[in-house]
Amino acid sequence: MNRRQFLLNSAATTAIGPTLLRASAQPTPRRLLYVASPGVRNYTEYGGVGVLVFDGDDGHRFLRRIPTFEPGSPKAAENVKGICASAKTARLYVGTIKRMLCIDMVTEKPVWERAYEGGCDRMAISPDGSRIYMPSLEGPTWSIVDTANGEEIKRVRPDSGAHNTVASLDGRFVYLGGLKSKMMPVLDTRKLELVSSIGPFGHVIRPFTVDGKRKRAYVNVNDLLGFEVADLTTGKLLARVEVTGFKQGPVLRHGCPSHGVALSPDETEVWVADAANKRVHIFDNRKMPPVQVASLPVRGEPGWITFTLDGKYALPSTGEVIETKMRRTHALLADEMGRSVQSEKMLEVLWQDGRPVRCGDQFGVGRKR
Secondary structure (H helix, E strand, O other): OOHHHHHHHHHHHHHHHHHHHHHHOOOOOEEEEEEEEOEOOOOHHHOOOEEEEEEOOOOOEEEEEEOOOOOOOOOOOOOEEEEEEEOOOOEEEEEEOOEEEEEEOOOOOEEEEEEOOOOOOOOEEOOOOOEEEEEOOOOOOEEEEEOOOOOEEEEEOOOOOEEEEEEOOOOOEEEEEEOOOOOEEEEEOOOOEEEEEEOOOOOOEEEEEEOOOOOEEEEEEOOOOEEEEEEOOOOOEEEEEEOOOOOOOOOOOOOOOOOOEEEOOOOOEEEEEEOOOOEEEEEEOOOOOOEEEEEEEOOOOOOOEEEOOOOOEEEEOOOEEEEOOOOEEEEEOEOOOOOEOOEOOEEEEEEEOOEEEEEOOOOOOOOOO
């Protein structure tokens, strides 16, 4: 190597070296879990009132409580029906049966609060954080809401008993699940119009989730301990998957055997709730239909399941934090008074440099793109 080549190589190393060093020294995002309460009906004994924050990097220990409504006010005991968040706007949204509250995640102060005609149910947020698709409380319509101020932009009317709402990962479509229909209407987010329907399913639709490529939906329905799988492209039903080794029985809430289904972020597994038997069942999703591979006990009747963004932990509503690889309980959520925290409305948020950089979803959607 001559002197000129040596100097060029040295200059390149000097220029690139600090850049690589800075990249390698970039701190790992901090993982926080946000849990809205009362998140099981209006039962304040499972965590009181507010949004409880847990440290995902330190055993999911309790950190603090973000106030929502004044203790003792009629609003305080309203059932929380949904939770969503946007890293782009740094805002967290909590919906009750009557109203929605917007919270600045950095200051943890309220931004706006608005009540809606017909009430609120479990909503979804657009990837850019600009819109929320909010069902009325088991009513005929969904509202499209401007997240800047909570104002309604438009309503769509499927007349299906509006209940659960899932937005595709790319935000192109929103899937609308109603308590009074075996069909799942699909909202085109560019046209803001209903453009198709998925189904019919074997019974009316309860909790559901979708994969990251808008190919499949995994759906709980009434009278089924298990779930059904539908093709989101053709709208046709692909499979009816029943839990084996366990029988249906009486449940305290929701009135259906399985109320809760989630995809692991890598979409290799489907987790489904079993209230009567106080279990979650795990299915291998690399096969069609998915195959049952494990069943785990939980400390109460699960009514919901979601995951951390990396898929390391599954989060049933009974408050266990379950290691997905080892299939064992890593932590039990508890508040500042040591009370068991249980909620069907929770999501993970990643933080870096004092701001949220990525937000999870309450529905346990697939994240394989």
